[in-house]
Amino acid sequence: MTNPEELLADPQALEEADQGGTLRLVAMSGARIRRAAALRELDPEAGPVLDAVAADGRPRALVLLGYGTGATVAKLISAVVGAGASVPILSVPGPALPGWIGPLDLVVVASTTGRSPEIAAALTEAGRRGCRIVVVAPPTSELARLAGPARAALLGMADASAPVWARLWSVAIPALLAVEAAGILPAQSYEAAAAAADDAAVRFRPSQEPFVNPAKEIALRCAEHPLAAWSAGPIATVAAGRLADQAALRAGRPVLHASLPDLGRGQLGLLDGSAAASSEADLFYDPEVDGPRTGSAAPAFVLLSEAQVEPRAAVVEAMLNERNLPLSTVVAEQATTLERAAYLIALADFTACYLAIAVGAGPDQGKAIEEFKLRTAQ
CATH class of the missing domain: 3.40.50.10490 (Glucose-6-phosphate isomerase like protein; domain 1)
Incomplete structure (x- = not known):
């Protein structure tokens, strides 16, 4: 099986593995x-x-x-x-x-x-x-x-x-x-929102290496870990929910999502227990030596944020970094809410596409939805 990181780093291999041209659809x-x-x-x-x-x-x-x-x-x-x-x-x-x-x-x-x-x-x-x-x-x-x-x-x-x-x-x-x-x-300004989506299509494009492409980075983390997507700001919260929905729909991978400040009532507990215990091991992890961490019990984290909307986001980011936990942070700095929505939703959709490709999700993914509709039809 192709290594997910190598696959996502190869634009030609990505195109060949992209069933249905999903990356092109998101770019549009x-x-x-x-x-x-x-x-x-x-x-x-x-x-x-x-x-x-x-x-x-x-x-x-x-x-x-x-x-x-x-x-x-x-x-x-x-x-x-x-x-x-x-x-x-x-x-x-x-x-x-x-x-x-x-x-x-x-x-x-x-x-x-x-x-x-x-x-x-x-x-x-x-x-x-x-x-x-x-x-x-x-x-x-x-x-x-x-x-x-x-x-x-x-x-x-x-x-x-x-x-x-x-x-x-x-x-x-x-x-x-x-x-x-x-x-x-x-x-x-719908044109400004469209321009933000275009910017996202360039920022998260298939030819961008995973280490400079947040959508690929998040997809690789989700392929290896349980993922918690936390959000700061109302638009970021919509995007985190979209990421969770699309990761499940397109790749069959669960993503927890919660928004500041409410995540402090429960999901901050992910920073304790197995996550905290494994953080030291993460410091010495080498994928070339240790192999993929698929199924790792420790979660990885995504922090989606709107600039200057929720000051507590910086506190959460610092706590994750201090524990050496896998973290991807994306901040939407566009001027209007609709622009930020176009940018962050594009991030969520690109991530789901890359994730589906990375885990080799096939045509049967999503069939349970149709089965559910048939079995619950009146």
């Missing part, structure tokens, strides 16, 4: 953001939908319906809007809606497949209650079909040919445009 995130942001120009029905949302004015509350990747979109929107939101924001996975939701509230549905029965049930209920509704989903999907009976406006997702995991921005940007039109979010 900036293009996806630009395309989705040009929705008014590309879809003649989108302009009237967004104008109608604006004409209805600011709602009493914003309700975000999402499941799977749609739930990540909901978290992303909440993080971009931030704590200074002018209205309450609630994320609901469906199928039930809280009793107070009604005609004064805006419900935004985000779905990369348009097939979720939980979201379909919640959408139908929102329509019955007379809510203002915007659906972002593939235009030929079941949710798109339900939009009419629910008296919901439809923003058709234009990227239905891409794998589901690669559609995040194709759904997130139209949903953000709807939230912006409703007066909840100030006008965003």
Whole structure:
């Protein structure tokens, strides 16, 4: 079996081992953001939908319906809007809606497949209650079909040919445009966000050596260790969750994730016990002599941070370094939340791609999701 570090250091071998061209798909995130942001120009029905949302004015509350990747979109929107939101924001996975939701509230549905029965049930209920509704989903999907009976406006997702995991921005940007039109979010610079994704594609590109490519470095750590992804800042928290989801989906590897300051209530315990006991051994570890550390009981750590957002991140970083524990730190220094989101989510997606290649994840990876859907279908 090819050594993972040697594999990730060889761009040609990476390309040959990359089933489905996943690295290229992630590198196209900036293009996806630009395309989705040009929705008014590309879809003649989108302009009237967004104008109608604006004409209805600011709602009493914003309700975000999402499941799977749609739930990540909901978290992303909440993080971009931030704590200074002018209205309450609630994320609901469906199928039930809280009793107070009604005609004064805006419900935004985000779905990369348009097939979720939980979201379909919640959408139908929102329509019955007379809510203002915007659906972002593939235009030929079941949710798109339900939009009419629910008296919901439809923003058709234009990227239905891409794998589901690669559609995040194709759904997130139209949903953000709807939230912006409703007066909840100030006008965003989507071009700046696309540029941040482009920067990430250069920073984490396959030709970059692992020791200067954080995505490759984190993937190699995850291939050898249990991984804890800690975050400082709301956008970093979304990215850490995305990393955990994609590592499990794409490579079958578990990643713990927690955010400051709450990780101090539990996950800081990882710095004690087996992790602390093995830290001295890590000082003398030589992969050429000792071989790969696959299955090592001691965790490795990733710290995703937004610059000047959480001062306690420096304390955590110092504690990990003092214990000689494996640590990868990535700080997003972009000016706006949406730019930082584009950068850190690209990091998470590139890492998952490299990890899947490093561990040799095959075409059966992810089949359990379809099995679960079949076995729980009503």
